Amino acid sequence: MPTPGRSTIVLVFGVLTLVWGTTWAAIRVSLEGFPPIAGVALRFAIASAVLLALAFRLGVPLGRAAAERRLWAANAVLSFCISYGVVYWSEQFVPSGLAAVLFATFPLFVALIAHVALPDERLGPRGALGTVLGFAGVAAIFSEDFSKLGGRAVLLAAAVMLVSPIASALASVAVKRWGRDVHPLSITAVPMGIAAVVMGALAAVTERGLPLTFAPRPVAALLYLAIPGSALTFGLYFWLLAHVRATRVALIAYTTPLIAVAVGALAFDEPLTGRTALGSCLVVAGVALAVSRPRVSDTGA
Numbered sequence: 001m002p003t004p005g006r007s008t009i010v011l012v013f014g015v016l017t018l019v020w021g022t023t024w025a026a027i028r029v030s031l032e033g034f035p036p037i038a039g040v041a042l043r044f045a046i047a048s049a050v051l052l053a054l055a056f057r058l059g060v061p062l063g064r065a066a067a068e069r070r071l072w073a074a075n076a077v078l079s080f081c082i083s084y085g086v087v088y089w090s091e092q093f094v095p096s097g098l099a100a101v102l103f104a105t106f107p108l109f110v111a112l113i114a115h116v117a118l119p120d121e122r123l124g125p126r127g128a129l130g131t132v133l134g135f136a137g138v139a140a141i142f143s144e145d146f147s148k149l150g151g152r153a154v155l156l157a158a159a160v161m162l163v164s165p166i167a168s169a170l171a172s173v174a175v176k177r178w179g180r181d182v183h184p185l186s187i188t189a190v191p192m193g194i195a196a197v198v199m200g201a202l203a204a205v206t207e208r209g210l211p212l213t214f215a216p217r218p219v220a221a222l223l224y225l226a227i228p229g230s231a232l233t234f235g236l237y238f239w240l241l242a243h244v245r246a247t248r249v250a251l252i253a254y255t256t257p258l259i260a261v262a263v264g265a266l267a268f269d270e271p272l273t274g275r276t277a278l279g280s281c282l283v284v285a286g287v288a289l290a291v292s293r294p295r296v297s298d299t300g301a
Helices: 006-030 036-058 066-090 096-103 106-117 125-142 152-161 163-178 184-206 216-241 252-268 274-291
Strands: none
Touching (some): 006 036, 036 066, 066 096, 066 152, 066 184, 096 125, 096 152, 096 163, 096 252, 106 163, 125 152, 125 274
16 A cells, blocks of 8 residues: 655645534534434434445445454444444533543543554653643543533533543554555445444434434534545545554544634633633643654654
């Protein structure tokens, strides 16, 4: 697989940052019309259909190797069912900007897991210090008086929200270790389709009787989440993961909160207290330190 140029990698990073930075607010809008589990199912059903059509159009082989099929299952469960199920449920209570900041711990979990699972991505003193700093930021956020952010329900949902970056980190390291020769469309489209089926069945049981409101605003948000926010971005993400270190790809997770917090504050007047802002800065700084690797090329496994 040819190595892409630096400008291509920078462009992909920029697209992912911009789109994923705005999806946090879009999730909140989509929840105005669709319950959380149903919203996840609809999002990935649409995204999977788009990507599978593209895969068939391009003649991408799907599922020929057992390892590829195992990655389908792992990615479906970890990246899409658990991670996004938690995000959608949590955003019923947690401000979208704060949810994005909590998910920004994703690179810290990637660094810890990669240290064990990926021999070329050991965590050195700099990474260990960054990880401690990042989690100190999380501690600062949770030391906040959550009555200022919405009360005990926000505190509980914020704690549950941390399950999402852990699940996504496990999936990313698995893909990095075993999915280098698997086409990005395969790793993306099929797991999304599996997640859509699983989450649709779960929604039928747990959200029975809850209305689906196909109003223009939530429908527009759903389509934005499904096509630019999933079909485009996850295809680019797993393509990038094949060419760039897992810990460096995870840099995206600390650039997106900057956009997410700004959009949440401007569009929804979401609160941002001084202690939460301090914790957010510590998380971003910790992530930057944890994933920085002096004298290491931007590309390569």
